[in-house]
Amino acid sequence: MKLVVAVVQDKDAGRLIEELVERGYRATKLASTGGFLKEGNTTLLVGAEDAQVDEVVAIIKRVCRPREQVVTPLGPIGGAVDTYVPYPVEVIVGGATIFVLQVERFEHV
Amino acid sequence: MKLVVAVVQDKDAGRLIEELVERGYRATKLASTGGFLKEGNTTLLVGAEDAQVDEVVAIIKRVCRPREQVVTPLGPIGGAVDTYVPYPVEVIVGGATIFVLQVERFEHV
Amino acid sequence: MKLVVAVVQDKDAGRLIEELVERGYRATKLASTGGFLKEGNTTLLVGAEDAQVDEVVAIIKRVCRPREQVVTPLGPIGGAVDTYVPYPVEVIVGGATIFVLQVERFEHV
Ligand code: NI
Ligand code: NI
Ligand code: NI
Helix, strand or coil: CCCEEEEEHHHHHHHHHHHHCCCCCCEEEEEEEEECCCCCCCEEEEEEEEEHHHHHHHHHHHHHCEEEEEEEECCCCCCCCCCCCCCCCEEEECCEEEEEEECEEECCC | EEEEEEEHHHHHHHHHHHHHHHHCCCCEEEEEEEECCCCCEEEEEEEEEEEHHHHHHHHHHHHHCCCCEEECCCCCEEEEEECCCCEEEEEEEECEEEEEEEEEEECCC | CCCEEEEHHHHHHHHHHHHHHHCCCCCCEEECCCCHHHHHHHEEEECCHHHHHHHHCCCCCCCCCEEEEEEEECCCCCCHHHHHCCEEEEEECCCCCEEEEEEEEEECC
């Protein structure tokens, strides 16, 4: 048995939990802030049999893969709004940090 | 040294922490949601000497054992309240998912 | 690779994260309550290469070392305020409980 600890972006957490549950895994969502990823993040605990770890890691990497997102930034706060022309920019979102831990003993009641 | 990670129902967490503290253990309560258990849940971290793990696991299993609870559901929201007769039903509450992890190094200051 | 789980006082968490980040480490802050330390506490997850664990533990112990703090308690709530003379007392603040876990597999995307 393994315990997978995954730190992912908040915006990916909902879909990641859905995909894990669809495949029969159970994920516990811990409230977390800052840290491994710059934006708001979520720490998930996922229990997995040894033979399932590859699949769990693959699901996390697929759902949370870093990708470009086009955003149109707001004007500078308190800035010269009349001369500010907003234009879309590409930012990287997603990403995941995954720790797989050996579980010495597992109990479920 | 072991680190016991236990996911339990919110409603059991208070009494579980009390019983652990009474027996000399210290538990840290992490805010958590969804996941291993369908209802609101709590993740506890409990440090334990190797020889204490059996007792910690036994306390968790005893306090959080699944049991029937009689609840009287509210009427259907927005439903035909005049024809709705509430009657008590039995639901299962409790349950715990317990991961015991080997601690390679433990420091306490 | 190791996962360092540190339970520290809320009041030390901000400076600890700053010092870890300055040294190139990334820490994820989990919301936590009660437990290993009597006052409000924070649980940090810090990933570290094997050779970095000593430094991470040293930073935590230095920032969170128990120390005396002089506080002036408020008067007893609802008590005889007119006869209550507040005087400063020394309390111990700080402290940390650190678990170092072996990471079997580490992935970063
Ligand atoms: Ni079950
Ligand atoms: Ni102590
Ligand atoms: Ni990175």
